[in-house]
């Protein structure tokens with residue numbers, strides 16, 4: 001009989017099967033190891049485990065079997081040598097910077113990153129001596145010009161939130177490497193089902209598992225992925241400082257990942273259909289979705305991503321008042337700032353996720369008062385469109 005080679009598995013199979021381990025009970029669904037510590041056979045084994053001469057679990061802040069299964073599954077999907085799981089997406093970003101940078105180092109970050117990521121860099125890490133420069137996601141010359149001798153890290157999200165701008169990962173990786181820096185990509189919007197940043201030359205992937213990896217809006221979690229030696233200090237920070245993933249959350253994410261590919265395909269189909277419909281509505285002046293021909297980086301997005309993703313944003317004519325009217329007229333879609341849920345969600349970025357950004361900075365970023373973002377869920381497309389019938393009324 002020919003032995004199955006896991007290396008040959010397709011992504012869908014990796015989602016379902018990679019990383020699974022089983023106890024002597026023979027359970028088919030992976031076990032949740034709710035234990036804070038692990039028992040040793042004797043004092044010598046305890047010493048060998050602590051000394052690193054013998055592999056094995058010690059304490060769940062260091063490693064936990066359920067968390068390890070999640071890490072191995074996500075690493076297989078991203079094509080990463082190594083993965084460390086974290087308590088949230090924000091702690092993944094924190095661990096990445098704390099592990100790889102020191103006081104006096106310089107980070108170049110895209111201006112179009114998650115609002116809390118901006119706060120983390122500007123209000124917290126800056127107090128500890130990290131220098132940060134924010135530049136336009138889509139302007140490679142700006143990245144080149146921002147490089148300093150102490151630049152250690154490039155940090156991007158692509159597609160960006162909420163305007164779905166796309167950067168060329170390979171091009172940015174080349175600029176980072178020329179500067180002796182690493183490129184970190186927050187792959188939360190696409191997940192490995194739609195985009196594989198490491199294959200395109202990125203060094204590090206950040207995830208908020210809270211979003212599409214869970215896929216059902218249940219738990220917070222995150223992950224950092226990359227080469228083993230790059231991740232060593234990131235793991236060292238997590239193990240010591242403690243924002244690690246709980247075994248229960250890891251189990252929820254393991255289950256979520258099993259359906260990642262079919263969910264992302266279905267989210268994407270709905271999102272494209274909704275974006276095309278929105279483009280025809282007279283009350284809308286512009287739709288932002290990488291899967292549309294009208295998107296300025298459509299060709300790049302389609303080269304780099306399997307689909308346009310699940311996030312659609314659009315400008316409603318009439319500014320904030322009209323945007324709020326549209327949101328308040330929905331009866332099914334959830335009015336919440338979260339995304340990555342089976343349930344469609346709708347939000348007004350200018351007064352929620354980006355309300356702490358100054359009005360001038362919002363204008364520079366192109367986030368207008370009429371902008372609405374929908375994270376398109378898994379409901380039937382006709383029901384989603386019907387819930388937005390304010391637009392055709």
Ligand SMILES: *Cc1c(COP(=O)(O)O)cnc(C)c1O
Nearest residue numbers: 088089090114186188208210221
């Ligand atoms: C939500 C989000 C984060 C933060 O993740 P949490 O799990 O909420 O801490 C980071 N990056 C992006 C792109 C996100 O959408």
